[in-house]
Amino acid sequence: MGLELVIFIAAILFGIFLYWRESNGNGVYRTLNKIVNSKELQMSADNPKGFVYKQGILPRIIFVVSLVLIAALIIEFLTPLAVFSSYNGISAFASFAVGTLIGTYIASFVIKSTEVIEEKSDSISDIVGDAVEKGKDFIGDLKSKENKEELIEEVEAENKNTKEVEQKSARERLKDKGLM
Secondary structure, three states, X not given: OHHHHXXXXXXXXXXXXXXHHHHHOOHHHHHHHHHHOOOOOOOOOOOOOOOOOOOOHHHHHXXXXXXXXXXXXXXHHHOOOOOOOOHHHHHHHHHHHHHHHHHHHHXXXXXXXXXXXXXXXXXXXHHHHHHHHHHHHHHHHHHOHHHHHHHHHHHHHHHXXXXXXXXXXXXXXXXXXXXX
């Protein structure tokens, strides 16, 4: 179990490296695209898509599994290690494929989150600055005695207005409505 865990962690790091490398440049994918597709079907010059970078889950799985399969076949035939003839070899193959796939998604999350943070950093600092200023103004309003006196006067004026309106007794109001 220890070797399999080491293989899995190494595969995650390999997936992160693979995604990061393709996010910086997609020359191999572009070259393969030029070889395979006709001139009308070739990708545009500003398209950043690669084997795993900006791909959906299915093309990403196909690329990662085929890459690991080719590497396992090379190891099987060029070295004395038997990858496909034992449970441990197949388990290591599967761990490496899944770890690489998970690593690509971790790298995708990190790259996208850093882009969002860089875009929003100026607006976040402006929002926080505005909130601090509004908070200072609010605290200043609470501390000033003039505002307290003005509020007391406004409340007293409203109470006088409501007292003037409610000068009729309850009996008189019921008589006005025709209920008594």
